Amino acid sequence: MSIVVMLAAGVLSACSNSSNSSSSNSQTMNTAASNEISTLDSSKYGDTTSSEVLQNSMEGLYRFDKNNKAQLAGATKVTRSKDQKVYIFTLRKNAKWSNGDPVTAQDYVTAWRRTVDPKNSSLDSDSYAIIKNGTKITQGKAKVNSLGIKALGKYKLQVTLADPIPYLPEILEGAQFYPQDTKVVKKLGSKYGTSSSNLVYNGPFVVKGWTGSNLKWSFVKNKNYWNKKSVQLKRVNVQVVQTTSTGVNLFRSGSLDYVPLSSDFVKQYQNNKEYHSKVTPTNGYLTFNIKRKTTGNVHVRRAISEAINKKQLVNTILHAGRPSNGIVASNFITDPSTGKDYRKDAGDMVTYNVAAARKEWKIAQKQLGKKKISLELLTSDVDDAKRVGEFIQSNLMKNLPGLTITVRSIPLKSRLSNTTNHTYDFVYGTWQPSYEDPLDFLTVGGLFNLEQDYKNKNFWHQIDLARSTYAARPKQRLQALIAAENQLIKKDAFAAPLYQAGASYLLKSKVKGFKLSPYGNVAYYWNVEIK
Structure with a gap:
């Protein structure tokens, strides 16, 4: 789920509701x-x-309160077995889809199998490593129906883990x-999820008005949601905003009730009573295409990792x-x-160190047989992503003699496709975690x-130890995780x-x-009330 946590890619007029639309009577909220x-x-x-829309309109076995x-x-x-590997969930019998269908155990089986099926190229299939046979299936080494999930009845679901997890x-x-x-999945086939009408919902809201390519949509209270009495909002109108200045102007005029701020507006509004901010666990990072000759060179990657002044990036750009x-x-x-x-136990893996970066750079130049090297940095085309890309470009060209960086900024959808298809040298993105581990x-x-x-054997060995042998042995598990991070980030500079x-x-x-999610910038609307 690679993300860019900034304002984005298109501008619309306000969603037809003026400032008086967000009244206690209408319980309507307008957001960006x-x-x-x-x-x-x-x-x-x-x-x-997409994650934000799904989390407000769908519901799984658990939900954040x-x-x-x-x-x-859901x-x-x-209940769980003594070895903490087999969980049996009793599903809620009053849970329904927005079309009136009951939410059954088979609906979980259908969804989970689709996600791990290699032919669907899911960006989140790695999350299923925790489920029995999840990794083997995503690697094409086991059949999809061998995944550790089984419908024991209409409302009884069995989940078998690869190893115990906390x-x-x-x-x-x-x-x-x-x-x-x-x-619905069987009926729609490849059209499933391609527009708001090509989907049914079992969460607090249903999605209306998304055609598959437009830049506005609405959340409408789901009349079939089992816990609808707890949902106060009747409607949330959402629009994508091209620039922060546009979003701020819409907010100040009363056309928006919530707007994310990009970095250049933080200083301006940080003393405003309607300003809110928190440090999140969302990562900003670079990752490299190790299949290409230049970025496949570990010394190139190490040099780049150490040549970026991260403190200056945060203070002057973000x-x-x-x-x-x-x-x-x-x-x-x-x-x-x-x-x-x-992080305190693991310590620093890579710091800003120009001298060390140049030492690695010289080794890379010698091994590649080039004094001058050109690389392309891929980013999304939102304002903050482009600014971060330009900062990295400037830092690297200043600190690594002979390096030329070009920045290619494209829509997020295309950026995700380019990275999946290996059409990049290195890429800047952000990542919002899914769980606390x-x-x-x-x-x-x-x-x-x-x-x-x-394919580093030590890395995957340490990961396997953390997942299995040491799953219930916290001290040894910690050391395995630290060793894995050290291999991935410090030694091999994969990212x-x-x-x-x-x-x-x-x-x-x-x-x-x-509320925002505990993991990053996903907005939750199911507990919101306009007063």
Whole structure:
């Protein structure tokens, strides 16, 4: 789920509602989205906006409550085996799809199998490594129907894990684990999720008005949602905004009640009573195409990793967040074996060090037989992404003599496609985690083509130890995870961590109960009320 947490790719007039539309009578909210929707197929999405739409309109076995704690939602009861590998969920019998169909155990089986099926090229299939045979299936080494999920009855679901894990509720809350109406999937085929009408919903809202390519849509309260009495908003009108200045103007005029802020507006509004900000576990990072000769050279990657002044990037370009010296976020995961933040236990993997970067660069030039090297940096075309790209371009060309960087900024959908298809040298993106464990950052984490391209035996051995042998042994598991991160980031520089993003936004004071996800910038609307 690689993302760009900034304002995005198109501008529209306000969604036909003026400032008085967000009244306590109408319970209507008008908001701005960060990017266009790529798809509403939970087996195929790979961006923040699509995730946000799915999380407000769909529901899995768990859902985050108003305190951002995972609670049973689509299920009413769960039991597990003594070895903590087999879970049996009793599904909610009053849960229905928006077309009136019951939400059944088979709907989970259908969805999960579609996501791991290699032919669907899911960007989130790696998340299924926790499920029995999940990794083998995504690698084409096992049949899709061997996945550790089984319908024991209409409302009884069995889930078998590859190994015991401590974070199952949090990961099963994610959109990649949502059910899909089996009848609708079969009926629509390749059209499933390609527009708001080519989908049915089992969450707090249904989506209206998305044609598959337009830049506005609405959430409408789902009359078939089992917990509809808890949902106060009747409608949320969403529009993609091209520039932050446009969004801010719409907010100030009363046409928007919520708008994310890009970095250049943080200083201007940070003392405003309607300004909100927090450091999130969302990573800004670079990842490299190791199939290409130049970026396949480890010394090139190490040089680039150490040649970027991350503190200056945060202070002068982003104005929010903090620099990152590891791919696993800080102040997010407390290790049970030490009681400390994982990042403190693991330490710095890669820091800004021009002397060390130039030493690596000289080795790279010698091995490649070139004094002058040209590379292309791929980014999305939103304002902040382009600014970060330009900063990286300037830093690298200044600190690594003989290097020429060109920046190619394209729509997020195209950027995701380019990275999946290996048509890039290196790419800048952001990653919002799905659950509170280092494995999310180390094995998913927006690390494009990790499983198919990165074959380091020590890394995968340490990951396997963390997933299996040490799954219930916290101290040994911590050491395996640190060793894996050290191999991936410090030794092999498969990716270069840059920063942890700050989520900054403006919100009307009359909007109560608004939350961002604990993992990043996804907005939750099901607890919101206009007062």
